[in-house]
Amino acid sequence: MEQTYKAAADIDVLPMYFPIPGFGSLPINAFVIKGEQPVLIDTGSPLDGDGADSTEHFMDSLRSVIDPADLKWIWITHADMDHVGSVQQILKEAPDAKVVTTFLTVGRMSVFSPLPMDRVYLLNPGQSLDIGDRTLTSVQPPSFDAADTAGLYDSKSKAFFSSDCFGALLPGQAEAAGDIAQADLEAGQLLWATIDSPWLHKVDSTTFAASLNAIRQMDPELILSSHLPAARGMNERLLGTLATAPNATPWVGPDQEALMQMMAQITGDESRAEVTV
Ligand SMILES: [Fe+2]
Numbered sequence: 600m601e602q603t604y605k606a607a608a609d610i611d612v613l614p615m616y617f618p619i620p621g622f623g624s625l626p627i628n629a630f631v632i633k634g635e636q637p638v639l640i641d642t643g644s645p646l647d648g649d650g651a652d653s654t655e656h657f658m659d660s661l662r663s664v665i666d667p668a669d670l671k672w673i674w675i676t677h678a679d680m681d682h683v684g685s686v687q688q689i690l691k692e693a694p695d696a697k698v699v700t701t702f703l704t705v706g707r708m709s710v711f712s713p714l715p716m717d718r719v720y721l722l723n724p725g726q727s728l729d730i731g732d733r734t735l736t737s738v739q740p741p742s743f744d745a746a747d748t749a750g751l752y753d754s755k756s757k758a759f760f761s762s763d764c765f766g767a768l769l770p771g772q773a774e775a776a777g778d779i780a781q782a783d784l785e786a787g788q789l790l791w792a793t794i795d796s797p798w799l800h801k802v803d804s805t806t807f808a809a810s811l812n813a814i815r816q817m818d819p820e821l822i823l824s825s826h827l828p829a830a831r832g833m834n835e836r837l838l839g840t841l842a843t844a845p846n847a848t849p850w851v852g853p854d855q856e857a858l859m860q861m862m863a864q865i866t867g868d869e870s871r872a873e874v875t876v
């Protein structure tokens with residue numbers, strides 16, 4: 600875990616960074632909304648960038664911003680592992696908290712990290728939850744890699760928590776997306792969009808433009824992606840880059856030959872660059 604930071608007076612970011620050799624570094628963020636009824640959004644990855652169990656580090660990071668026992672809600676945006684890593688430990692340390700998520704997320708998690716059904720609160724995109732000093736509205740973001748994805752809009756902070764959408768592979772770490780060089784941010788965001796949402800290349804551009812416009816109309820003051828430093832006042836830049844993703848070059852992963860060359864570079868052993876079957 601990296602140092603936590605504030606994205607707004609009432610929102611803390613709990614960041615991790617995953618180095619992906621050859622592609623950059625991927626932020627993996629969880630968030631705490633410190634309202635009348637505190638909310639944790641996503642629960643980190645089960646492993647850190649070195650492949651070690653990260654639960655204790657995540658819990659330390661969480662405890663540094665709030666007593667987990669004070670949490671009333673744990674919002675799981677989708678069941679991918681980088682979003683649900685420490686959820687079982689948090690459920691133990693936050694006995695009053697309910698998990699806000701979708702039926703599909705509960706179903707996907709049932710095969711690797713089942714949620715206790717009496718702790719679940721189901722909310723579908725378009726539905727809202729009144730939590731005292733604010734309303735949280737579930738929103739399906741314009742891009743996503745899993746069918747169960749539900750981000751959220753917070754009426755008080757006016758932040759849009761966009762889950763995987765607006766993520767970027769980055770050359771380094773930052774606490775504000777605005778601190779990243781524009782070319783690096785655009786390239787990193789486009790690369791992430793084509794990796795995370797390859798279906799964008801098959802989508803009708805008018806339909807996709809409408810989903811981007813829905814975010815434009817929401818007009819959040821702050822976009823908080825799970826995979827990007829906090830982005831304040833950057834809606835048009837982020838939306839503009841994402842709008843180009845359907846026509847961007849589709850991403851193709853390294854094949855066996857490329858893998859062998861990468862291994863040879865790492866080990867300095869040229870014989871490892873030969874593909875054997
Ligand atoms: Fe995902």
Ligand SMILES: [Fe+2]
Pocket residue numbers: 679681682762763825826
């Ligand atoms: Fe993710």
